[in-house]
Amino acid sequence: MIKKYWNIYKVFWRTSLARELEFRANFLAKIGINIIWIGFYVISVAILFNNTASIGTWTKGDVYILAAFFTFVEAIAYTIFVRNTQEIAEMIRNGNFDGILLRPVNTQFLASLRFVSFDELGTLIGSLAMFIYGLSQSHASINFRQILLALAFVGIGLIIFYCFAMTITIMVFWFIKLDNIRVLMTSTLQLVRFPADVLPTVIRRILVVVLPISFISTIPTQALLGRNIEPWAGVGVIISLSLFIGVKLFWDYALKAYSSASS
């Protein structure tokens, strides 16, 4: 069965790529705009650090690395599933969701992964550049083990991001008119763009265990910089798995509600 789903996923990539190539001109413009936005962020941070040497315990380089992780994970999320979650809402509104229900494939898999978006290519490149710049500005020592740990946390962060995006999308089954509910997601995510030191301790804890979006950026950065974050790996795995199962159950429940009510 894994083979079946792997094959299907490969076809998703193929179809999405074909679609992207239909709009070549737009494609380049989007990459350009993405890089400009990264530049905007770099400038903002520079302005901030024009007036201070550090924010809490985070230096300029650290903040750039943090921003790079955030942007990178966000870009991958958008590439793989975020756009699909937005389209689920669209489809429910215009009645095209039924087509998804008919296919002999797991509905959640199909609905959340069917499109691969190439819009964020510029962002991926930009965030890598910001990462390298941050590394040069920071004076931390990086070793291979830290990199691996950071990547592991990035994986956990992506799963949590997926659960977050899906939870918000599933709410559309009941609140159909809420077409900018994803704004809720983007605003909340801003909280982990910045060094956690600026937040009160209570909020910091909440962002690790209750709404664990710290795994998207803060924790991977701390892992990379060798700040004794390894104990959290176990917690991260448990949290991400439970959230994933929770989302699946929520999704199944929403489908049942949809099928009872839709006309």
Added chain:
Amino acid sequence: MWQKILALFSINLQGNLIYKANAFLWMLTDAVPAIFMPLVWLASYQGRANIAGFTPSLMVTYYLAVFIINNVVGSGIFDEVARDVREGQLAKHLIRPISYLSTCYFSNISWRIVRLFMSLPLIVIGFVVWHNYLSLDNLNLGIWFWLALLLAHFLNFTISYTIGSLALILVETSSFFSIYFFFNFLLSGQIAPLAMFPSGLITLATYMPFRYILSFPLEILTGQLSTSGIISGLIIGMIWLGVVTLACKLVWNKGLKSDFAVGI
């Protein structure tokens, strides 16, 4: 005439009530920097009394003021205008006895009022959260401030309206919007008081229209400008208002001649 205005108002208000939750969500997006940026700055003071002339108290006040003023001054009309043009809806507006500009302006105003009311609970929360830092005595709420605020309101609306109208002559507007937002965020004082910028950028900002949308009234409010500074600022702002209005007229003249406008 008043009946027409009331009717427009009423319809806008009804539409707005239905999207009550949508509205609140947009508001939350704006509220995030109002809580967050002060936090970031406060962590940067590290014992210093002020940064570039801003005490912690002034800094917090600044961001709260940004949130409140955004509701009054802001304008999202560019989106509606561009959509009307793209979807060929202009024709139905152009034949009505009220000009399209007025329709847009009233839509904008009614939306501002709704936003102001909806943001009240958030403003109260902001006051409560930051009450330690807020001090309202140093604020300059004299006539100059209100003049600058009025200027900001009209300038922002006009720029927004003109940019939206670019849909009449450009095929794709979203890249343009992105670029506009980019400069707006940077040079209008949304992310940080302009005083924080390196001096070269500050000089640039003085001659760009973005400052007069937000930062200028705020600079008056926080007592950063001398009277001569205020007056020269008002003059530059009014000049920009004139320039944008002219640009708007040009866009419409050219645009109405093309096919897009009439709804093809």
Added chain:
Amino acid sequence: MDTIINIKNLTKIYRTRKKLPGIGGALKGLFSRQYTETKAVDNISLTVEQGELVGFLGPNGAGKTTTLKMLSGILYPTNGDINVLGFNPTKRPIELRKQFALVMGNKQQLWWDLPARESFILLQALYEVPEEKFNSRLKEMAKLLDVEKLLDKQVRNLSLGERMKLELIAALLHDPKVIFLDEPTLGLDVVAQQKLREFIRHYNQQYKTTILLTSHYMEDIKALCKRVVIIDKGKIVYDGDINKLSSEQSETKTIKATFGQTIKPIALKKYGNIRSLSNQVFEIDIPKSKLQSRLSRLLKDFDVTDLTITETDIADVLRQLFTH
């Protein structure tokens, strides 16, 4: 022959929120909610055997689409049992999903910005259709529907008729055992409608696939189905041979009378419903119970040179059925 579809006592009731007008209403709506209940499908039962081509006929809102959706598992019934190919569609088993197809006339399942072929390849992967079978079926159906040259054109550049043909192919690629067609000819021009009907008929005859077709166009049903199920207000009004519909259900018989001179329609009104084919030839619908008396009076009062008595046209029968 196998029973492919078995429906018992199927009912579907909708609850919808009532919206009150004006600002006052909008405000009130924030605090209290009122609901209305609609019975879309009311206790229907029927069975369909393998290879049948059954037509569901009924006015808009009769419950045809709702029934098809319940058969597809997209909609849950309020009451009753459904069995399709031995499965309960409400549970949406993957085995069942592989074996049926649903085509809705007003909904699009192909990707808008891509050539149809790309959508087909995606469907092939989803339904796990072996390469050879996929290619041969695609080739055959494209040829039958005359769309071979359209396979690589962007779907959004095609006309409605061309798109419908491709939608049909998309639905049939995985060789489903049961096909649900919901208003497939909606919005199409006469030529396209005919082509689609021919294709459906040919497909049913060649592959003996069970097909359920809904429509509010009489011509679709007449052209394709031997058996028709007439649904009105959620209830089955007639389920049987389409040719016997008139003789069993009609309240009237239709006579076609040719007169020796020009007749004004007003003069014939008292005999029944009039349709003038020319100013000397008329069709009159006469209630069966009054047939003898009115006919003899007609022959007495007028100079009738030719007379035939036929079953009332199905369309008129339906009108009688639906206005009760």
